[in-house]
Amino acid sequence: MLDALYRIDEFRHLFTERELVALRFAEIMTTGARDVDESLWxxxxxxxxxxxxxxxxxxxxxxxxxxxxxxxxxxxxxSDSEVKE
Known part of the structure; x- marks a missing residue:
């Protein structure tokens, strides 16, 4: 699933519309919070x-x-090995 997040356009079908809206919000909030516009709201x-x-x-x-x-x-x-320890 993590791979799908990195290539969201390719894996849109794996997410609900609700999840896609939340992911879009996360991306915009992360890259430019002031870009949350009325449409996204x-x-x-x-x-x-x-x-x-x-x-x-x-x-x-x-x-x-x-x-x-x-x-x-x-x-x-x-690393994965450090997490397992």
Missing amino acids: DELQAHFDDGEIVEIATVIGLFNFFNRFADALQILPA
């Missing part, structure tokens, strides 16, 4: 209630923070 509200939108935005924001924090401190992800 309308799509979000069609699939999620206000509380769910806040939860999704919180998770996206936290993961963006963790990634930037790790990048700034040059913390590399653990």
Whole structure:
């Protein structure tokens, strides 16, 4: 499934419309949060209630923070063998 996220256009059929809207929101929030436009907001509200939108935005924001924090401190992800230990 992770591979499908990297090539979302090729694997759109694996996701529900609701999931695709959330993924689009995540991408835009990550690459340029000010680019969340009225069209995307309308799509979000069609699939999620206000509380769910806040939860999704919180998770996206936290993961963006963790990634930037790790990048700034040059913390590399653990290898598969390190995770298993």
